[in-house]
Amino acid sequence: xxxxxxxxxxxxxxxxxxxxxxxxxxxxxxxxxxxxxxxxxxxxxxxxxxxxxxxxxxxxxxxxxxxxxxxxxxxxxxxxxxxxxxxxxxxxxxxxxxxxxxxxxxxxxxxxxxxxxxxxxxxxxxxxxxxxxxxxxxxxxxxxxxxxxxxxxxxxxxxxxxxxxxxxxxxxxxxxxxxxxxxxxxxxxxxxxxxxxxxxxxxxxxxxxxxxxxxxxxxxxxxxxxxxxxxxxxxxxxxxxxxxxxxxxxxxxxxxxxxxxxxxxxxxxxxxxxxxxxxxxxxxxxxxxxxxxxxxxxxxxxxxxxxxxxxxxxxxxxxxxxxxxxxxxxxxxxxxxxxxxxxxxxxxxxxxxxxxxxxxxxxxxxxxxxxxxxxxxxxxxxxxxxxxxxxxxxxxxxxxxxxxxxxxxxxxxxxxxxxxxxxxxxxxxxxxxxxxxxxxxxxxxxxxxxxxxxxxxxxxxxxxxxxxxxxxxxxxxxxxxxxxxxxxxxxxxxxxxxxxxxxxxxxxxxxxxxxxxxxxxxxxxxxxxxxxxxxxxxxxxxxxxxxxxxxxxxxxxxxxxxxxxxxxxxxxxxxxxxxxxxxxxxxxxxxxxxxxxxxx
Numbered sequence: 158x159x160x161x162x163x164x165x166x167x168x169x170x171x172x173x174x175x176x177x178x179x180x181x182x183x184x185x186x187x188x189x190x191x192x193x194x195x196x197x198x199x200x201x202x203x204x205x206x207x208x209x210x211x212x213x214x215x216x217x218x219x220x221x222x223x224x225x226x227x228x229x230x231x232x233x234x235x236x237x238x239x240x241x242x243x244x245x246x247x248x249x250x251x252x253x254x255x256x257x258x259x260x261x262x263x264x265x266x267x268x269x270x271x272x273x274x275x276x277x278x279x280x281x282x283x284x285x286x287x288x289x290x291x292x293x294x295x296x297x298x299x300x301x302x303x304x305x306x307x308x309x310x311x312x313x314x315x316x317x318x319x320x321x322x323x324x325x326x327x328x329x330x331x332x333x334x335x336x337x338x339x340x341x342x343x344x345x346x347x348x349x350x351x352x353x354x355x356x357x358x359x360x361x362x363x364x365x366x367x368x369x370x371x372x373x374x375x376x377x378x379x380x381x382x383x384x385x386x387x388x389x390x391x392x393x394x395x396x397x398x399x400x401x402x403x404x405x406x407x408x409x410x411x412x413x414x415x416x417x418x419x420x421x422x423x424x425x426x427x428x429x430x431x432x433x434x435x436x437x438x439x440x441x442x443x444x445x446x447x448x449x450x451x452x453x454x455x456x457x458x459x460x461x462x463x464x465x466x467x468x469x470x471x472x473x474x475x476x477x478x479x480x481x482x483x484x485x486x487x488x489x490x491x492x493x494x495x496x497x498x499x500x501x502x503x504x505x506x507x508x509x510x511x512x513x514x515x516x517x518x519x520x521x522x523x524x525x526x527x528x529x530x531x532x533x534x535x536x537x538x539x540x541x542x543x544x545x546x547x548x549x550x551x552x553x554x555x556x557x558x559x560x561x562x563x564x565x566x567x568x569x570x571x572x573x574x575x576x577x578x579x580x581x582x583x584x585x586x587x588x589x590x591x592x593x594x595x596x597x598x599x600x601x602x603x604x605x606x607x608x609x610x611x612x613x614x615x616x617x618x619x620x621x622x623x624x625x626x627x628x629x630x631x632x633x634x635x636x637x638x639x640x641x642x643x644x645x646x647x648x649x650x651x652x653x654x655x656x657x658x659x660x661x662x663x664x665x666x667x668x669x670x671x672x673x674x675x676x677x678x679x680x681x682x683x684x685x686x687x688x689x690x691x692x693x694x695x696x697x698x699x700x701x702x703x704x705x706x707x708x709x710x711x712x713x714x715x716x717x718x719x720x721x722x723x724x725x726x727x728x729x730x731x732x733x734x735x736x737x738x739x740x741x742x743x744x745x746x747x748x749x750x751x752x753x754x755x756x757x
Contacts, residue, residue, distance in 0.1 A: 199409050200431035202534050203472045203506040204373070206252025206301070207241050209234060210438075211446045211477045211510025213256060217485050218444070226265075229258045231282045231289055240513035242296040248525045249534060252373055252411075252508060253293045254301030259286065272321035273312040273328050273358070274365050275304065290370040301373030301411075302366060306392045307345025308332055308358070321361035326354035339390055341383030341416065350394040356401070363402035366410070373411040374403070376430075381419035384437075393425045400429040413474065413506075420713055423466045432474045432506060435463045439476035445487025446479040446510060449613055453488070453496055457546065457568060458692055460503050462713030464541040467504050473539070475500055477510035481520030485512065490519060494594065495566060495615035497523045501533040502540040502552055502564050502617070528593040529617060537562055543582065545707035545721050546692055549575045553582055561588075561620040567610035575616075576607040579624065580682045580752055581722035586624020593617045604757055629684065629750035632670050634659040640669040643738070650688065652718050653747040658688060662695070662736065662743035670749060673732040679755025682722045683734070689744035690715045696737040699725045704737060709744045718747050727755070 212220050213228045221227045238253045259282060260275035261267050270276045277286045290300035308331060312318065316329025331354045332346040339347035348355045366374060376399060377383075380390030396414060403410045415434040418426055426433040436459045441451040456475050463473045478500050479486050480493040488496065500507060509524060516524070523529075531537075540554035540562055548569035554562045561582050565575040579588055590599040590606055594617055599606075601623070608616045635647045635657040643666035650658040659668045675681065692711045698704035705723075712719040725734055736746055 198470070199411050200471060201469050203504055204252055204411060204432070205248075205250040205507045205530075205534075206254060206299070207237055207245075207250065207513060208254040208256055208301075208477055208508050208510050209237070210256035211440050211479050212512060213258065214438075214440045214442055215446050215485075216442075216444045217446065224263050226258055227263050229256065229281060231284060234289060235292055237513050238293050238296055238298060242298060244513060244516065244521070245524060246297065248527065248530060250507070250509075250524075251297075252299045252301050254303070254373060254375065254508065255286075255289070256303045256375065257305075257377065259303065267309060267311050269309075269312045271318070272361055273308065273314065273318045274321070274362055275309075275312075286371075287369040294370060299372040300370060301375065302369075302371045303375045303377060304362065305340050305342075305345055305378045306376055306395050307339045307347055307378075309345045310338075313346060320354055320358045321364070323354055323357035323361065326357055328358075330354035331358045337389050339380070339392065340378030341380070341385055342378060344378070347389055348395060348398075350398055356398050359395070359398045360402045360405060363399065363406050363410075367403075367406035367408040371410065372408075373413065374399070375413045375415055377415040379414045379416075379418065381422055382417045383415070384417060386419070393422060393429075396425070396429045415474075420462060420466075423463070423713075427466060427471045430471060432472045434474045434476060435459060436476065439479070440510070441487065443487070446482070446485055448487045449489075449492045453492070454568065454613075456499055456503075457550070457566070458710070460499070461541045461546075461719075462690075462711035464503070464539050465713065465717065467539045472504060472506055475503060475505035478505075478507055478524075479510045480523045481509055481511035481513070481516040483517040483520065485515075486520075489613065491611045491614040493519070493523060495613055497529065498564050498566075498594075498615045498617050499552075501529050502554065502562055504533055504537075504539040507533055526594060528596060532562055532593065532617070540564060541719065542710050543720075543722060545723060546710045547707060549573055551575065551577045551581065553577070555582070559622065561622070563606075563618045563620050565606075565608055565610065565616045565618075567612065567614050570612050572609065572611050572614075574607055574609050576605050577618075578605045578682050578722070578756065579620070579622070580604070580627050580756070581684070582620070582622075583627050584622045584624045585627050586622070588623060589621040591619040591621075593619060628753045630753065631748055631750050632673060633657075633748045634668055634670075634746040636670075638671050640671060642667045642669070648745070650745075650747065652716055653688070654686065654718075655748065658745045658747045660688075660745040662738040662745065664740065664742075665738060666743070667735055667737040668746055669733050669735040671731075671733055673727065673734050673751060674730065675727050675732065675751065675755070676729060676753075677755055678727065678729045680724050680726050681752055681755050683725050683752075684720050684722045684750040685709075686718050686720045686747035686749070687744040688712055688715055688718055688747060693742055693744045694739075695743035696735075696739050697723055697725065698735050698737070699727055700733055702726060704735070706739075715745075724756070
């Protein structure tokens with residue numbers, strides 16, 4: 158969630174019988190089931206479910222009739238839970254996550270108990286949060302809830318509010334004396350975790366959530382991240398304290414962090430949580446749930462640097478997957494499929510923010526495609542680009558069984574063909590191709606597969622190689638046979654193949670590989686190993702030919718090497734290949750690998 162501020166912060170029915178079954182008897186709801194206690198290791202795979210924020214934040218007609226963000230109510234949550242149980246639970250969707258506002262009225266005025274802990278707004282959730290969790294559990298689902306990081310200002314109470322089960326501790330004893338603020342909205346006082354009372358306050362919050370039976374906590378506004386940095390917004394200690402507090406409850410609780418987390422602290426997020434939002438909100442805060450240009454398409458740039466951090470126990474969270482409602486989503490069919498494809502190959506949690514009572518047929522097919530879900534949920538690794546981040550992109554991952562997951566994307570605003578060359582995957586020859594969205598075997602292809610795609614369109618395949626490993630010749634960037642110009646210089650690089658790289662490729666700096674020898678003329682798909690803490694462009698040319706500009710995706714930091722493959726036309730015999738920064742900043746170059754033969 159990224160609401161405009163904390164000063165201001167509805168759905169169609171499923172079936173009357175289902176709604177009545179959910180809402181009847183809430184005041185005397187049965188105890189929570191032991192679902193979470195018998196669950197597998199937390200976050201062994203990306204979680205799947207539904208979240209309330211997309212509909213809360215939208216201005217789509219009818220969603221928030223009582224004012225902005227008013228959608229969040231007990232009745233609406235239970236209506237969506239019923240729809241999830243009926244329509245999506247058989248496919249692995251299990252979490253029902255209640256986002257921001259459950260302890261606030263429609264004017265965003267908060268409610269707290271006598272111990273500075275959030276308590277349910279009686280109008281939004283008249284039966285309280287435990288009763289809602291109990292009803293969610295009764296459907297065989299898991300219940301999720303939300304809190305901002307820090308002590309909310311309104312809970313401070315002049316520093317005199319006692320902390321639950323912490324003799325002598327008050328709210329004055331858990332924050333800094335200067336009442337410095339924290340989180341993405343500066344809506345809370347920063348906890349001083351050097352004081353024992355601060356941990357006891359978080360313990361008290363965790364015990365309350367566990368007593369209500371919640372299985373999931375989204376901790377929001379966390380920094381470094383959430384568009385904030387500096388000491389006030391460093392919440393690593395808060396996250397660690399929350400991990401300790403949740404563990405002490407004895408209840409397995411998935412801890413998810415939000416939003417736009419600092420990748421420089423990826424090790425901390427992996428150590429203390431089960432998932433982390435890598436980007437800003439996917440919602441457009443407009444008259445649909447999302448739009449392609451608002452931030453859906455941003456994920457294609459922002460995801461690659463995070464790829465290596467995802468794995469069992471903790472996952473890169475790309476935010477809500479809003480592809481099920483057609484016009485309300487605000488996307489074309491092609492965009493909806495590309496959106497879902499990226500989420501699956503990145504192994505993001507799959508939680509939709511759609512109205513599950515109003516899914517259209519196409520949306521149902523996207524959300525319930527078992528072959529695509531298996532890419533996200535199985536033992537396959539997350540994919541990353543194997544081509545530059547140009548308008549036409551290929552993403553891929555090699556799977557443990559020797560197959561490849563391959564996605565083709567056309568991010569241009571007009572139709573275009575996209576080709577996946579098998580040599581970019583490391584093999585040549587034939588491969589069997591399976592179309593995952595259409596459940597169709599496409600037969601055997603030789604050396605590549607090409608698809609004509611609409612604007613913002615995609616395809617998703619599994620490739621089973623029947624060819625041979627690609628043979629290449631490596632050329633190190635730091636070789637004395639090369640020519641450096643401008644600011645370009647050789648630097649140490651412990652993760653690079655020769656222990657060095659060429660960097661300082663900026664404002665005219667260039668690296669020219671000399672004596673690149675091939676036997677035959679043609680277009681060669683050269684694999685470039687590079688380092689780049691952010692996405693950067695470089696102009697690549699061969700001999701005296703025209704340069705082509707390519708944008709290399711971020712490797713996540715300046716200590717990680719990744720590769721992409723680029724086409725370069727070479728003549729028989731000796732060639733030069735030049736990487737020129739032009740008027741901008743280019744990535745650092747480790748080496749290039751040149752195939753022995755051109756593309757057939």
